[in-house]
Amino acid sequence: MTYIDLNMVRAGVVKHPLEWNVCGYREIQVPPLRYRVIDQAVLLDVFGFASIEQLKSSCRDWVEGELKTIVSQRDRMWTESLAVGRQSFNEGVKEKHGVKVKHREITENDGVHMLREPLLPYIAHLGPKMMAISGENTVLLE
Numbered sequence: 001m002t003y004i005d006l007n008m009v010r011a012g013v014v015k016h017p018l019e020w021n022v023c024g025y026r027e028i029q030v031p032p033l034r035y036r037v038i039d040q041a042v043l044l045d046v047f048g049f050a051s052i053e054q055l056k057s058s059c060r061d062w063v064e065g066e067l068k069t070i071v072s073q074r075d076r077m078w079t080e081s082l083a084v085g086r087q088s089f090n091e092g093v094k095e096k097h098g099v100k101v102k103h104r105e106i107t108e109n110d111g112v113h114m115l116r117e118p119l120l121p122y123i124a125h126l127g128p129k130m131m132a133i134s135g136e137n138t139v140l141l142e
Contacts, residue, residue: 005017005020005023005024005025005026005063006063006066006067007075007078008020008023009067010075016067017063018030024037024038025059025063028043028055028056028059029056029059029060031052040052040055043055077109077112077114080116080117081114081115081116082097082101082104082115082116083114083115084112084113084114084115085112085113086113087106087108087113089113090106090113090114090115091106093115094106094115101115103117103118104116104117104118105117105118
């Protein structure tokens with residue numbers, strides 16, 4: 001399951017990840033009879049669950065807990081990045097888009113790589129314009 005499932009809820013596309021037809025959460029909770037993407041046996045082994053029902057229950061508890069806290073919050077990793085994933089994936093996106101993303105940087109946080117705008121203060125871009133709205137130029141009306 002991915003954070004994308006929960007981001008679809010936050011974005012208002014669906015009310016619950018189960019409503020998003022192509023997501024890891026739905027595939028775990030309601031596995032398709034054919035064309036599965038998730039190898040359940042490997043997933044059970046990786047997370048140390050004894051059964052699919054234990055995996056489903058644990059996953060459901062995690063999602064319900066997250067839904068209570070993140071629906072109204074914005075995750076900067078997803079909302080401020082052009083691409084999120086492995087280093088090689090981000091390099092491929094950057095190469096494919098060429099000059100359009102020339103000044104974007106690939107950054108890393110906790111093993112996740114993101115293709116983003118460089119973090120520059122607004123003053124570097126808006127210096128003289130910002131002065132026009134500074135406190136010294138403000139007149140209070142009664």
